[in-house]
Amino acid sequence: MMLLRSFKLLRRRRRSNLPPFPFSSPRRHSTAVDVSNSKDVVSSSIVTQLQELLQHPKDEWNSQESKNLLLPLLFNDSEPLSSRQILQITRQLGSTTKALDFLEFIRTNAEPEQQHCHLLSSVFQSALELANRDATSKIEVLKLHGYLKSQNWKIDLSSQSALILLRCLEGAKMVDDSLFLFKRLDNSAKNPGIFNELLRLLMKSGRIDDALQVLDEMLERDSKILLNGSTGDTVIEELVKWRDPRGRSFSDEETLALVKKLGEHGVFPDTFKLTQLITNLCKRKSNNAAREILHCVMEFGGEVDAAPCNAMLTGLGKGRDIEGMNKLLVKMQEMNIRPSVVTFGIVFRHLCAARRVDEALEMFNKLRGKGESNLFGVEPDVVLFNTLIDGLCKVEREEEALSLLEEMKTGSKHKPNTITYNCLIDGFGKAGNIHKAQELFDQMNEEGVQPNVVTLNVLVNGMCRSGRVHSAVEVFNAMKEKGLKGNAATYTPLISAFCGVNNIDKAMQFFDEMLSSGCSPDAIVYYSLISGLSIAGRMDDASIVVSKLKQAEFGLDVACYNVLISGFCKKNKLERVYEMLEEMEKVGVKPDTVTYNTLLSSLGKSGDFETANKLMKKMRKEGLAPSVVTFGALIHANCLNDNVDYAMTIFQEMCSTTSKVHPNTVIYNILIDALCKKDDVEKAVSLMDDMEERGVRPNTTTYNAILKGIRDKGVLNVALALMDRMIANACRADYVTMEILTEWLSAVGEIGKLDRFVMGYSVSSDSRSSLAKLFAASNSSPKALCKSSDGKESSTESMEKLSTTSMAKLFTVSTDRPLRAPSKLADRKTSSRRSSSAKISAASTSSQRAPCKSSDGKASLTTSLAELFTVSTYHPLREPPESPDRKRKSS
DNA sequence: CTAGGGTTAG
Numbered sequence: 067m068m069l070l071r072s073f074k075l076l077r078r079r080r081r082s083n084l085p086p087f088p089f090s091s092p093r094r095h096s097t098a099v100d101v102s103n104s105k106d107v108v109s110s111s112i113v114t115q116l117q118e119l120l121q122h123p124k125d126e127w128n129s130q131e132s133k134n135l136l137l138p139l140l141f142n143d144s145e146p147l148s149s150r151q152i153l154q155i156t157r158q159l160g161s162t163t164k165a166l167d168f169l170e171f172i173r174t175n176a177e178p179e180q181q182h183c184h185l186l187s188s189v190f191q192s193a194l195e196l197a198n199r200d201a202t203s204k205i206e207v208l209k210l211h212g213y214l215k216s217q218n219w220k221i222d223l224s225s226q227s228a229l230i231l232l233r234c235l236e237g238a239k240m241v242d243d244s245l246f247l248f249k250r251l252d253n254s255a256k257n258p259g260i261f262n263e264l265l266r267l268l269m270k271s272g273r274i275d276d277a278l279q280v281l282d283e284m285l286e287r288d289s290k291i292l293l294n295g296s297t298g299d300t301v302i303e304e305l306v307k308w309r310d311p312r313g314r315s316f317s318d319e320e321t322l323a324l325v326k327k328l329g330e331h332g333v334f335p336d337t338f339k340l341t342q343l344i345t346n347l348c349k350r351k352s353n354n355a356a357r358e359i360l361h362c363v364m365e366f367g368g369e370v371d372a373a374p375c376n377a378m379l380t381g382l383g384k385g386r387d388i389e390g391m392n393k394l395l396v397k398m399q400e401m402n403i404r405p406s407v408v409t410f411g412i413v414f415r416h417l418c419a420a421r422r423v424d425e426a427l428e429m430f431n432k433l434r435g436k437g438e439s440n441l442f443g444v445e446p447d448v449v450l451f452n453t454l455i456d457g458l459c460k461v462e463r464e465e466e467a468l469s470l471l472e473e474m475k476t477g478s479k480h481k482p483n484t485i486t487y488n489c490l491i492d493g494f495g496k497a498g499n500i501h502k503a504q505e506l507f508d509q510m511n512e513e514g515v516q517p518n519v520v521t522l523n524v525l526v527n528g529m530c531r532s533g534r535v536h537s538a539v540e541v542f543n544a545m546k547e548k549g550l551k552g553n554a555a556t557y558t559p560l561i562s563a564f565c566g567v568n569n570i571d572k573a574m575q576f577f578d579e580m581l582s583s584g585c586s587p588d589a590i591v592y593y594s595l596i597s598g599l600s601i602a603g604r605m606d607d608a609s610i611v612v613s614k615l616k617q618a619e620f621g622l623d624v625a626c627y628n629v630l631i632s633g634f635c636k637k638n639k640l641e642r643v644y645e646m647l648e649e650m651e652k653v654g655v656k657p658d659t660v661t662y663n664t665l666l667s668s669l670g671k672s673g674d675f676e677t678a679n680k681l682m683k684k685m686r687k688e689g690l691a692p693s694v695v696t697f698g699a700l701i702h703a704n705c706l707n708d709n710v711d712y713a714m715t716i717f718q719e720m721c722s723t724t725s726k727v728h729p730n731t732v733i734y735n736i737l738i739d740a741l742c743k744k745d746d747v748e749k750a751v752s753l754m755d756d757m758e759e760r761g762v763r764p765n766t767t768t769y770n771a772i773l774k775g776i777r778d779k780g781v782l783n784v785a786l787a788l789m790d791r792m793i794a795n796a797c798r799a800d801y802v803t804m805e806i807l808t809e810w811l812s813a814v815g816e817i818g819k820l821d822r823f824v825m826g827y828s829v830s831s832d833s834r835s836s837l838a839k840l841f842a843a844s845n846s847s848p849k850a851l852c853k854s855s856d857g858k859e860s861s862t863e864s865m866e867k868l869s870t871t872s873m874a875k876l877f878t879v880s881t882d883r884p885l886r887a888p889s890k891l892a893d894r895k896t897s898s899r900r901s902s903s904a905k906i907s908a909a910s911t912s913s914q915r916a917p918c919k920s921s922d923g924k925a926s927l928t929t930s931l932a933e934l935f936t937v938s939t940y941h942p943l944r945e946p947p948e949s950p951d952r953k954r955k956s957s
Numbered sequence: 958c959t960a961g962g963g964t965t966a967g
Contacts, residue, residue: 413958414958415958448959455959483959485959485960489959492960492961518960520961521961553962555962556962559962560962561962596963629965660964693965696966697966699965702967733966734967736966739967
């Protein structure tokens with residue numbers, strides 16, 4: 067129908083003498099005539115004519131008649147159609163398909179010498195515009211892209227065409243095609259819009275190298291584009307937010323390279339983006355990159371205010387880099403960047419974390435203009451108060467924190483809020499002052515400061531810690547009645563506490579309650595339950611919780627593996643230990659110092675020195691430095707295996723000035739206990755003096771160990787001196803202490819002293835002199851109840867001491883700190899510790915068998931931890947009960 | 958920029 071109408075139209079035109087068709091009157095003439103005033107009229111008539119002609123189906127265009135009409139209009143060398151006209155004409159065709167038909171028509175009918183490139187280019191652009199206008203545009207545009215490819219890119223693309231294609235290709239994630247398109251693009255078509263589009267696209271796809279190249283090309287052509295256009299912003303914006311589906315973002319180098327490149331041309335991220343950039347980099351622990359970027363912006367003259375510096379300070383603080391923080395603060399001063407109240411918040415927090423609260427307080431007082439004028443023009447706010455209060459609480463200076471609270475209430479415009487009280491309640495709760503914690507809680511209620519779930523949690527936690535689980539449950543119930551629901555952090559301490567008193571049922575009950583109350587457990591709740599069960603030795607239950615945790619799609623972290631390993635070690639379920647280690651390797655959780663310490667301690671206790679020594683070597687190879695716990699395990703292992711002398715050697719090395727790890731209370735406790743058990747109370751006592759000299763605080767365990775030792779010696783006045791010291795050191799007696807003292811003091815008729823002790827009064831007359839002196843004086847003349855030791859035995863003992871010490875020296879030559887290998891003497895001695903000597907002999911044979919085991923195929927230079935652990939634990943010689951014959955055979 | 962829970966050795 068359309069056709070018919072346009073034919074009629076043509077005919078009508080011919081008949082009536084309306085404006086002549088170009089072909090009917092000589093064109094030159096008409097243009098010549100009209101050029102002065104009616105070019106547009108004539109041109110527009112050309113457009114109209116072409117539009118009308120092209121309304122016919124494409125088959126008809128190729129009829130001779132139509133061609134005769136169309137071609138002269140299209141290919142008029144003297145007055146070529148403008149791009150605008152072609153676009154207009156093509157647009158009128160109404161569909162992409164028709165536009166393409168038109169394109170083909172031009173191509174097939176153009177004489178080779180005719181200039182038709184711009185014709186094609188414009189028709190194609192129009193085709194793209196037609197394709198791009200509705201919902202199905204993406205497919206249509208992609209079709210045209212396909213056409214372009216099939217034509218081997220013979221059509222010159224206009225900027226507009228390129229833009230449409232690029233946008234569509236971006237949506238289709240066809241980055242390589244986009245780049246290829248750009249490369250084929252004529253220089254004249256590469257305008258700022260194209261550059262921006264392509265850069266954005268490349269950045270969005272994470273193709274920084276390509277983006278940098280395009281950027282270079284752009285800067286080469288015109289470096290002003292960066293400054294005038296939005297290019298810099300585009301790049302930076304993508305740089306900040308880009309994440310690939312797997313969460314990878316640009317590498318530090320890439321980010322740095324881009325910021326530098328832009329900075330060189332005077333383009334900088336604004337303060338918001340710079341802050342984000344630095345925050346992101348710091349979050350992935352790329353503090354150095356973040357710092358470089360910040361400095362780069364500063365050096366190239368970009369504007370930097372406090373915000374990005376604060377982000378950087380936060381990052382440095384997280385990395386415990388106080389030095390770096392200081393440098394940045396100095397730099398800020400140099401660059402005249404005014405710190406904000408946030409800057410001080412960060413600085414205070416980290417000063418407090420480094421236990422340098424006084425420095426924070428000092429600065430705080432300066433801010434408050436106490437005495438002098440406020441240096442920085444920064445007003446302290448409630449956050450600063452809270453930070454300091456928390457800091458003081460965390461270094462056990464609750465009383466000072468309390469006075470800051472008073473200041474807030476009376477002298478300051480910053481009234482305490484929930485966080486203020488939470489910090490204080492937590493502080494007092496952790497210090498064991500539940501009474502004060504409760505009082506603060508009441509106080510906040512009186513003042514109308516709303517408690518929140520954290521308030522509940524710190525209260526509950528404080529109570530659980532000081533063994534008042536019942537009160538904790540009461541508080542929790544009361545809060546529930548007020549409509550405050552607990553969260554995972556409420557349940558965790560309760561579960562731990564109930565596990566701690568071996569009330570597993572109650573712990574499980576709370577776990578179930580948590581689930582049924584609709585509170586979703588997080589990994590830590592699971593961990594605490596697993597840990598509680600493991601410590602309680604209920605490894606089967608622990609394993610069930612582990613599988614529940616896995617069902618909830620949580621993973622075990624290294625700490626969780628550690629408690630499990632420790633539990634299985636204690637149950638001697640070595641195959642489960644092996645399983646755990648293997649799983650860790652499989653899921654990529656690296657064993658840490660704690661893992662090694664746990665294994666070492668377990669191996670040491672069972673006397674498997676062979677594996678333990680290998681483990682030490684591996685630990686070192688993994689770059690893990692032995693900690694005080696490692697030495698504790700070694701010392702303990704040697705003590706348990708009748709090598710207290712070697713344990714002492716290790717200890718002495720720890721005390722040397724070159725040692726990096728110094729003995730702590732636990733180390734002393736192990737040795738004091740071992741020495742007392744070995745009947746070498748004299749040495750134990752002198753160790754206790756030594757402790758005092760070195761400023762290592764004895765605890766209840768220390769006193770209990772030594773009290774047991776001297777009880778067997780019957781030196782009462784040393785005991786009394788010790789009791790005084792316990793009181794002086796605020797060291798609480800526990801049931802073990804009471805048991806020893808009750809028995810002993812009532813036996814010697816001094817039970818009254820115990821009463822005085824319990825009430826906190828002094829019981830001794832000479833508590834000032836050293837214990838060793840007291841002991842020597844008391845021990846020279848044996849007293850009643852003193853169990854005399856067998857003289858003969860002690861002489862053999864001293865012989866043995868000598869030889870084991872020399873063995874020890876032999877071992878200390880190696881760079882590793884070895885466990886003391888069992889001496890031959892130990893074998894010869896008929897030990898009362900049947901099982902341990904059996905283990906020792908088995909361990910000593912394992913050194914000969916180990917190579918066999920490692921040659922059975924799997925062994926490689928990098929033995930896995932799990933493998934290492936199994937080599938000797940599964941050693942056949944360890945399993946069967948010892949027989950004297952076999953022992954001799956093996957040595 | 959400020960508050961809360963689990964982690965090895967004796």
